Amino acid sequence: MTDTANNQAQNEQQGKNSRKRKVYFIGLILVLAAAGLGVYFYHETYGRFYESTDDAYVDGNLIELTPQVSGTVVSIAVDNGDFVEKGQTLVQLDPSDSEVQLQSAEAELAHTVRQVRGLYSNVDGYKAQVSEKQVEVQRAEADYARRLKLSKGGAISKEDLAHARDALNAARSALTNAKQQLDSNAALVDDTVLSSHPEIRAAAAKVKQAYLAHERTTIKAPESGYIAQRSVQLGKHVQPGAALMAVVPLHQVWIDANFKETQLRDMRIGQEVEVESDLYGDDIVYRGKVESLGVGTGSAFSLLPAQNASGNWIKIVQRLPVRIRLEGDNLQKHPLRIGLSTKVTVDLHNQDGALLPPKSPDEPRYETNVYDRQIAAADELIKQLIHDNGPAAVAMADTEVAKH
Template sequence: METKQENIEAAVKPKSKRKTSFLILLIALLVIGGGWFAYYELYAKFVEETDDAYVNGNLIALSPQIAGTVTKVVPDEGDFVKKGQVLVELDSNDTQIALQDAEAKLASKVREVRSMYAAADNYKAKVESSKVAYRQALSDYNRRKNLVERGAISKEDLIHYQDNVESAKSQLEAAEQSLEMTVALVDNTVLETHPGVKSAVAALRKSYLDNMRTQIVAPVSGYVAKRAVQLGAQVQPGSQLMTIVPLHEVWVDANFKESQMKDMRIGQPVTLTSDLYGEDVEYKGEIESLGIGTGSAFSLLPAQNASGNWIKIVQRLPVKIRLEEQNQDKYPLRIGLSMLAKVDIRNTDGKVLAKLPKQEARYNTDVYHNSLEEVDKLVAKILHENVGVTTAAQ
């Protein structure tokens, strides 16, 4: 009997243990399911995430504006450069000679134009003198004509006076034509606005700018990358000397699946982490623009989906994320770094596409704005030195 009872108890105990284990497993599954459901309802359904995101920024190619030979290179790759700093210098001997030649030509042109004004005044005086001579000859002829009728002088003498009238008239016409030709060169102008002087001034300004452009400056502050220029190299306008990367103006291009874009709007907050610094360092940002087209649409060889072997592929749209300055000084980002982007899509009041045109420039530099101030002073100096007192007063 005891043996039978023990057998019954031994058979019941495993069943009881299985029930307990099953109950524990069920509770665990319910807890996990409830946790996942709570996580989804409270957080996951309001966040779109992608690890197909990379740091991007402006890559400013530094190029010369004139041809020349490189004589100095200041920075190397990785160096920080300040806006307006001279980075590369070209041989300036030829440009200095051209500048001196332009200065001499402007001075010569000013004197030439002065002589034109003086010639115009001279021809005006000749016209007045020729008018007086013509009136005098005509008056003499008219008086002698009456004397011929009375026989006081001969007809030969009258013919002589008539020839004087014709000669004076011809001289007057020649003087008037010369005056017209001379006045046409200076009419309705002053010295500074004369076309010849303005052309010489423009040539001087160009030579001055060419001489200034032998010093190639940084248009923005940033870090040097891809330095290609070498000492002694003969460079041409448009050739790339180096690249400047302003790391304080970087952004993130995150590529989301098209199925994730339904509730994304401009202005939604974004949390980002980088593979470089790990999850402990977070960056804050917001969506600046949503993609205008998929990557395949703008590829060099767009997909031809009209073919018979078409297979549907989920496309991705680029989303530009503007970063806040938080953490960027302590943990600077570099171009091309991988990022993990999480977009909070709770607020869907923003726009999908921008509606208003941009009025202000997103990027600008003022390092070239004052280039002509010094040359204008030089022009004024040359004009002052080569304009006579009489001409200046006129």
């Protein structure tokens, strides 16, 4: 009896354990099903409308400053990390040589202006000579006509008539010669004023070139930003194109996010983006928009692009760069630095944007007017030199003489 009771108890215990395992198994299936449904609903309601990557970095303009003329560095106004304003002087080259060249060009222009003034005066002189010769021809023609009538009546000899004819021919030859000289000199100044004469314009171009060379000994910041990569040293003789330092405008930074090609199907220009930087963590969120989608993968533009024509080819998911334009709301309080790591999340709800820009930009993306004043100042200098050595200067001198 005892063995039978024990067997019954063991069977009952095994039955209970089997039922528990079935309950646990069913519960596990229900949990997995619920998790699967949760993942499905999450994907359908939220997940499929967002794409994110942490393969994203801050990028921006690195404005490299290089001299346009050679010279010796005599002054450096800034160092790495300093903030500079647009148009601020950063490096000064020795201006001695350029000053001498500018003074020589100014003197040459002044000399040329006075020479060209002589050409205009010559034309006026030859015009007066032509008028004088015309009067002499008219006088000789009248004398010859009078003597011709007298010779017909026998009042004068044929020799006197021949002398009158020779005098007329000589007067006509002198008039022709004067007209030729007038035409030759007039050709040098026709359809020009003093400032537009070719010789003066050539001399003015030399002044402008010398002035620009002198101005370029002062190297200015083309944009406001922070100094980086300073390599220039005092006393160094630099050549055009040598890297001196760089200006980094941190208010113009953007994000270059590298998305997998499988993530780009629904990505469009203009979609909203949220950016978190590793520097500040998820407490600070930057907002922006998709500005452009890459036109090629990073490997395609690398120095040694991949060659997949071999038998050892393995398919690798490629990444394409996506540029994110940041809004300026948090950049002032929490500035980013070039090269920082970020996490980017793109909202895919808006599908109205294009995959590629439909047209070229209407205005330049970046420009500076720091150098515009150089040409204007050179033109003012040339204008003043022409004025000081032109007819106006002569008129002023005559006025001063008359006063005394």
